[in-house]
Amino acid sequence: MAKVNIGLDAELVVEVMVLAGVGSPQDAVEVVVRDYIARGHRTEARVGLEVRGRRETESKPQEQQG
Template sequence: MAKVNISLDAELVVEVMVLAGVGSPQDAVEAVVRDYIARGHRTEARVQRQDEPRRTTDSLPPLPEG
């Protein structure tokens, strides 16, 4: 996997390290990024599940009126 070097404010990184309970700045920031991505995937999955019933209802042919 390719690596990227970025500069961050030291206070920000220290706060992330404390909140994540990690001693390494690299590991702390990586944990935050991975958590952010995982939350995005969970949100996408929830939205898809909520939309599925609507899609199946919309795709049914209309009932005959008589």
């Protein structure tokens, strides 16, 4: 996998290290990025299910009331 070097504020990285419970700045940032990506996938899946559910509801013929 390709590597990217970036500069971040040290206080920010230390806070992430503490919250994530990891001892390496690189590992801490990697944990945050992976979590962000996973949340995005979960959100996409949830929204996709809602949209599919609405489509199925809209496509079913409505029962006549009377």
